[in-house]
Amino acid sequence: MNDFAAGIMTLDQVQAEHVRNVLEALDGNITAAAHALDVDRRTLYRMCERWKIDVSEYRETAVKPLSSGYDTSEYDEGQGP
16 A cells, blocks of 8 residues: 555445444434435444444434433532532
8 A cells, every 4th residue: 555545544444434424313223324325224234243333332322321310510520519
């Protein structure tokens, strides 16, 4: 590989990154992502397996922690009682 090509992503890398972006945008919804990518769901699963993409990491429930519902602003560092 020459110096010019050193910083260029391969087509395989570009495709994997695009799949990650679509999954993120659609909160890990495989059906919607497959539709957006114009591929069969099984094909998308195989692609994710090939690139070691864990779809559950993109699902909304896996990403957003539950809130306690309590106001903790009075306990912020440097605020003192």
